[in-house]
Amino acid sequence: MQSFKPILALLLLSSASAGVLADQVKVAVAANFTAAMKEIAQDFEKATGHSTQISFGSTGKLYTQIHNGAPFEVFLAADQKRPQRLVAEGKATDAFTYAIGKLVLWSADPEMVTDGGKALSRGDFDKLAIANPKTAPYGAAAVEVMKALAVDAMLGPKLVQGDNIAQTYQFVATKNAALGFVAKAQIALDASGSSWDVPQDLYSPIRQDAVRLEKGEDSPAAAALIDYLKSDAAKAVIEKYGYGVD
Structure with a gap:
């Protein structure tokens, strides 16, 4: 033993x-x-x-x-x-x-975002989703983009805020918001809907x-x-x- x-x-x-x-x-x-x-x-x-x-x-x-x-x-x-x-x-x-x-403007509707940033200035939608800019950097970037395009005042009444970018994506995916600013990563593997890759000179890296x-x-x-x-x-x-x- x-x-x-x-x-x-x-x-x-x-x-x-x-x-x-x-x-x-x-x-x-x-x-x-x-x-x-x-x-x-x-x-x-x-x-x-x-x-x-x-x-x-x-x-x-x-x-x-x-x-x-x-x-x-x-x-x-x-x-x-x-x-x-x-x-x-x-x-x-x-x-x-x-x-x-990377920030994108995205809609579950394949006909909604067909002309880039002009989809924002048309204003033919009820709600635009962004993440809370105070706690979510992607939300802060979305605010920068709207200001750079001079559409922030017009879009203010249409904004709905997610607590984070995941909830923001859900607002758009479920069509509770017609379109929204989301992370490119969230749609990188799914080409459904329509989107615009926001030029990176419109928001801080x-x-x-x-x-x-x-x-x-x-x-x-x-x-x-x-x-x-x-x-x-x-x-x-x-x-x-x-x-x-x-």
Whole structure:
């Protein structure tokens, strides 16, 4: 029996090591990146053995939750401002741009957006959906576009706001709004309806930064996810969903 003790000890050590290596990372992710992140998370889990617990929402609300002590370890925002603020406050490290967002004007009606931005100035619709510009960078970009096209005053009474870009998309998809400003990523794999890729000189670049939060400082899974987001495999998925990458 004694001859089995070294083997048993080795098995127990291997099991313990596996438990240390296989960890879970809690991630806060901007709503526009939902579809891409779900695919990336699956690939990440297969590649590393780690698991993910993901919460999606508007960047502003997730930022507030982080400040209120939410146990997130990695934050994928829809802007640079909030991640950089967290770094300045000593609450995060490893900031980098993981995706460059693109704004589109979209309608579920294939005949609604056939002449680009002129669809806005025609005004022959009841509701235009945008994300809350105070908490969602894509909503702020939509406001910039309307001001640049000098249609913001005319469209003001027609606006309906989603809490985040995911809800904004749903307003348009269900035809509760005739059209709306959404993330290109949300329609990148579905060409139904009609859309206009808003020229990027009409709004500030939507550089989306990720950071490793202080609660993830000692987490191997958090470190692994940060590394994975910079990999060619992750970048291929990000580009597939209509984002730009550095």
